[in-house]
Amino acid sequence: MPQPFRNRVTLVTGGASGIGQAIVRRLIADGARTVFTDIDETAGGRMEAEAGGAARFLHADATVEADAERSIAETLAAFGRLDVAVHNVGNFGTGDAAGTGLEAMDVQAWDNTLRQCLTSCMLGMKYALPPMLAAGSGSIVNIASLAGIRVTRYASYAYHAAKAGVVHLSEAAAVLYADRGIRVNVIAPGLTLTPNIARTMPDEVRASLVREFHPSQRMVSPNEIADAVAWAAAPDGACATGLVIPVDGGWSAR
Template sequence: MAERFTGRVALVTAGADGIGAATARAFAADGAVVVLADINDALGEERAEALRAAGFAAHYIHADATDEEQVAALVRQTVERFGGLHLAANVVGDAHPDSAGPDLHTQPVSAFDHTITMCLRTTFICLKHEIAHMVDHGGGAICNVTSLAGMIHNGFGGAGYGAGKAGVIRLTKFAAVSYADRGIRVNCIAPGVTPTRAYYKFGDDYAKVLIGEQVINQPIARAIGCDEQAAGIAWLCSDEAAMVTGHVLPIDGGWTAK
């Protein structure tokens, strides 16, 4: 199959690990010049170097997605260095450990605020600056990452995570409708049980129990690979999905089909 993204520049936030790193690999393997953004500089540089060693075009830029000035600089540097921005995957997101659990009445407001910032504010800031370039340069394709927690009560991340990820869905649909006539498509994936750092943030034992409990709820009862999530992102950003916008793609082993 011909490379789908030859001649295109792709930006991946949270590109140093997990779904972000897998997405960077997927874009690069399909011919894109890839910019990985993260706050973990050592790991981000390592991922970019590994892609270059494999013969792909990749570059790492430090950027904190909660900081609008840094995101604006990230987009500007990407365009200046590589000549454009055609594809973007906004993978960044997080849940504060104190926001986990079923009881919102016991959770600190500070933990809720942190989680909303990491899940929703970051997505808004990234969308704002990615779209600001694309709208004046022929359009593009963007994929955000929400969660099953933004669609259903799946017992992960608590109230703040569910609310933040639900907000990502609404932002995605809002942007998709608002910019469809200017050549910009915006979609999102909703991952099922995909073991990443987010699971282990609450401790190894908690993560193992949670992953096991969640896998049982999937008709395809196994954990999902980060590369499988990345394949969905790549498809949504490709010309094969030219008539797909505002869509939420659950990659969840059938969980939401139940």
């Protein structure tokens, strides 16, 4: 089986569960030496044990600058390089909720979501870029959402704004670092059947959402997101940069 990431070092934030876990597994299967971070120490340790030495877990909060800096430093100390960084952390912050009118938006809830989705991405890029620039090459893949490019009543105002920010931050970096060997791409998932969604969302609600949004009439699997990440980050995609790639069952084409 081809291993396009053989001898490559990858870092994934939020890699202990859901989409992040699928990304870590895919990169390992493709030969990468993989470091992943998460705030869930139990899940992270379990995932590291499952990987059997093929991945290293770091307990870190991607929204905290010191942790973002430490994650890169520890990756470099362990492996001496960083080829790929995948910034997967991003969710509604504490106090934020879909359905809250903009006129009722709590500023702290707004800040919490922007920190979860956008600031975490910026911090990851801030510290991933220097070793990549020193090497003259590197690939960054940022996980946004269809809510960053389409409006849906199921996302909050802050989440819409934060994910749109991830898209444009990535596009700006793709343009401004392209001549220095750095590629930056975005994966924008649609409705994704993570284990958490499967556990907490009733079947009839999932079916209703799929009918409304996905022409494919099914949800996206985390593995399909991971496939897109692997394609966007692959070493042979040297001219693929600045892309926003929806993985959404056709939602973005409606």
